[in-house]
Amino acid sequence: MVEQHVCSFCGVQMEPGTGKMYVRKDxxxxxxxxxxxxxxxxxxxxxxxxxxxxxxxKALGKE
Incomplete structure (x- = not known):
């Protein structure tokens, strides 16, 4: 099973093989x-x- 990730900023589910992964020094x-x-x-x-x-x-009460 391929792991799906969630965008760290907007919260959208990403398809496998798309997007970028950013790793901090820590x-x-x-x-x-x-x-x-x-x-x-x-x-x-x-x-x-x-x-x-x-x-x-969610903060605006739309969802």
């Missing part, structure tokens, strides 16, 4: 579905404050 692993998510993470944005993410929609 060994923390992040998975990003698109460069949009990766760039928002690098800019230091919090997913709860970005409206199009799953966490942002």
């Amino acid at each position: 060994g923390t692993i992040f998975y990003f579905c698109t460069t949009k998510c990766q760039n928002n993470y690098k800019l230091g944005r919090v997913p709860r404050r970005v409206q199009w993410t799953n966490a942002g929609r």
